[in-house]
Amino acid sequence: MRLIRADDALHPAFYRLVWQHHAREFTDLTPLQRSTCMDALALVEQGLRTHLTPDKINLASLGNVVPHLHWHVIARWGWDAHWPQPVWAAARRTPADERCAAVRARLPALDASLRAALHTRFGSRAQAA
Template sequence: MAHDFAPRPDAVPGCALCEQAGGVVLWQDDAWRVIRAEDADFPAFYRVVAQHHMAEFSALLAPERARCMDIVCAIERVLIEQLRPAKINLAALGNMVPHLHWHVIARFDWDSHFPQAVWGPRQREVDGGAPARLGMPLHDLDACVVEALVRRD
């Protein structure tokens, strides 16, 4: 299911998301790629990454913004339906990596940082590890995400 990643000819040198996939590439088209971040504390952490370098969401035309949000919403719905998290966190920060990308993160009351942000202070250790607490294998969750994105096209 994972896709290979190759930097585009117009990649910006030094940009982490131009030069690297940013995680496990699950789906992509000419404008966007969806990756699962490899984070042991937050296994249901996905990113929607612009294939072309740009820093701000407002740089997109209205149809491109709508398509991006459709992708973000499709992932969010899968996480809600499959995992029943306490909350879904959505963010497009870009302070550290100024390449347009959205974070879609399932949060649980048992996770290591809840209710703090994933970048905030750890609140607890998760017995057995976070991936084991999800209730489904990551490859099955990834398959549900891909199915939702393909069905949406």
């Protein structure tokens, strides 16, 4: 699997956990692969919670446009532009630029921690970009 931080102006801690080999749906994976995927998802979620202390973590597996198994892992705060709606809804308020900047300043340390944790847990089966 690969972990990619999306470049989202309104949601700085927006990640995608992508299953490395092609699978359209979660049930296309074997039970062991599903367990591995959920372990990785929990590891990423816990990393965001530990490093950023958001109000909520959103997890989504949509893949309508790109029919390849991937999860969206998004740290959310009550001050974000879409709260409490999904990040794909219409913005409800002006973005909190200074708060987004403060989160962005913490992302390099979070990214390094996630890379190390994924490597420790999954070895060469995981990549973080």
